[in-house]
Amino acid sequence: MTDFMTDQALPKVTDLPSTIAALKERFPDAVRDDTRPGYEGVIVEAAKLPEFARVIRGEYGFNYLSSLTAVDYLGHGDHLEVVYHAFRVPSGGKPLVFKAQTDRQNPVIPSLVSIYPGADFQEREAYDLYGIHFAGHPNLKRILLWEGFEGHPMRKDYQEAYYEQETKPFDSRWPSGHVFRAEEYNPFGHNVRYPAGFTLDNYKPISEAEFQHGMSLGVDIMGDPAFRTDRLLVNLGPHHPSTHGVFRMMVALNGETVESLEPVMGYLHRNHEKIGERNTWYGNMPYTDRLDYICSMANNLAYAITVEQMMRGQVSVPYRAEVIRVLMAELTRIVNHLWSIGFLLNDLGAFFTPALYAIQTREYILDFFEATAGSRMMCNYMRIGGVFKDLPARIRSEAALVNDRVRDMDTMKYLEQLINDRLPRSIDELDELLSESEIIKSRCIGVGLLPAEMAIAYSASGPLLRASGVPYDIRRANPYSIYPELEFDVCTRPNGDIYDRYCLRLDEMRQSVRILKQILPRLKETAGQPIFGGKSSYSIKVPAGEAYGFAENPKGELGFYCVSMGGGNPWRYHVRAPSFINLTPLGEMCKGQKVADVVAILGSIDIVLGETDR
């Protein structure tokens, strides 16, 4: 047992400024304020980082390392910076932001995995994309890119294939935009760089054996007198229906029992963050739809919150826009949980009947999204300072094509019926169909256990954390939008197994319906009020500085860490993806379980690969 589970975290000082003052006193020459304009938190000497982390976690109660990421300040100090955001869970409050800097040539930062196990995947990601070596990391290898990849693409001097220009908009599009196709630039030609001295003849593919490092294979068959079997390596995925996409689990089995499990991801990696840094601030909004494509409305909201925070009071969101945002976010939560429960049951073997019942209800919500935002899934609805358009008066269509069937419904009546009747009915029906079933109970109860301390240590968030009995919900712990004035409970379940995660999602849907019932009168009161604050402009400039904006997405804490240099494009755009970080404890949860349960455990975490791989 590592030390993160043993010591008691009791905060000595509660408010953030006095904590920082006390820490500066404690480490007089290692901790200093980050005085750059628009920045917050402290800069810690890299050598003292583990000690600092141990103190803030053990003595000041910052037991939850939410986000860890790196920034390349090429041309602005020429250093790499690792940024940490630590929270107190479950008490909540603003995060303690601390940073460590290192040079670009030989970047080394001490690893925090032994103190915050949740740093595991995030440090690997920073190593993968920035080349920062985290000294002491137990398994520091690439996570999103393949093992033979040359270079570290998030560095500012890296140019991807089809690179055209540093930032959008590209000059070739207007006023003399003679069209060409990007792939006409041969990807094996001048747009891809090979390492010095590379020839195809002396290229050796990365062996699978290297890949399996740390999987505890290669056991002597005759060595174990009780059970004479070799360990067997089974690859679940990447193409397997249970993985909900392209995701691979390398499972070392002893008989039917899982000895170790390592998630392998990145099959859907497109370097969302690099695209984000080339994009304008507005241009990123539709890209956030593609992260967790089940909950695009909630992704939009988190990104809008982040940029609004960076604008520092230059934009204000009108009340009606906030009401609509919460309406959309809570409907999205129901969509996600319906989907998640449906597909968990698929993983358990109830082939598609519960999933289709859930999807049918989801369709009604998507119809509303389509009529309001213009798209069922890729909503692109929130704007920086409001929303795209007000709710339409009627959900109606025009027959533009042959064979079109036309619908015409009053929007408010539709919403009322949806919220007061249809959604509660569907949730109750799912409850009746599934909750008491003996098959589900025997498959789920006591399987995939994640104790509360472990959930916090591994930076699990959302339903995964709350099903382990930790009452931490960002809507209450760090309220945003109009959540402070809404009545709802933070649901928890005590046991942290698959069944509790399933029940928690039902509970959360009921709480969402409760919130939506409070939203309806507010929608009526504010009818006709503005939905956008300030002047609509297609290109905005964001003042220099940084911000970490986060929201309680259906899958967990979705955070955006953005750095602006004052221009029309983000200097850094990082996504703290709940689907990605919630996979950190997957190996621990599966240890000692049967191989058939691995599928159900993964289903209960509820990941979307678009967000995991980014």
Place this chain on the structure above:
Amino acid sequence: MYGSGILKGLGVTFRHLITTFIDDIQWLGRKRDVEVFQQKQSLANRGLVTVEYPDEKLAVPERFRFTPFLVTYNHDDPDYPGKDWCTSCGICAKVCPPQCIWIVRGTDPNTGRPKPEPEQFYIDIDICMNCGYCAEYCPFDAIKMDHNYELASYDRTSAHIYDKARLSREIRYWQSIAPTTAAEEQAARGGYDHTDVQKARKKAGLEPSRPGPYATKPAEPEPAPAAAAVAEPPAAAPPVEAAKPEPAPKAEAAAPSAADDETPPHPGWVKRGRRWIDPNAKVEPVRRKRQT
């Protein structure tokens, strides 16, 4: 009792089964009636809600967005037949997140100075992410999001870069697919006409905007995707400005290259006219919507 939970769950499934049949019997023979359809699609419905695509389709709501198209005056407009609304200001190309819009700004041949008309306008619809920013930020209501989502074709390299002729649709098409939005935009413009036209008319001492024609029905039903590659304007009144069709993508879309002529996309397919057809496929007639 052990097993009662399963029985309870099976009860729910059974209820679903029964309601579906009750629904079917209740609406026996009237499945395609408009009132029945509205009832079945409503939130109160407890039976099946499925729509038999592609025999019948759910019409998309007004705000639905797919790929963009360019607005022009109607071709039978007495004053400005087929004139582009686009002024090639380039805002759509700048705001486009995946940068799929390419505009060549027009120049006046006499003075050599830029004029507010696009010479060429391309959209790579493979790259378009259907976000709708171009339509949202266009100051002239000149680019709108289309509702036609059936864009599959056999050849993406030649058929998926839309040129100006392929993108242009008459304003009456926009009025037909999104009447409420079109009316709102018209009110915001201060009349039916394009804002620049209104300014010019004002200068010339005319009424700023003419009362526009309001089409209530689509001008013509959308043809099948393969035939849709043919540009929209009818041959009767090709406008001078929009008359320069870009030859390359359009011509190739209409007539596949020589290699395609020889090799069927699937073994055993035969050629009918320009298209490859599976001779064994069961072809069902397209059922038309019953008029009420």
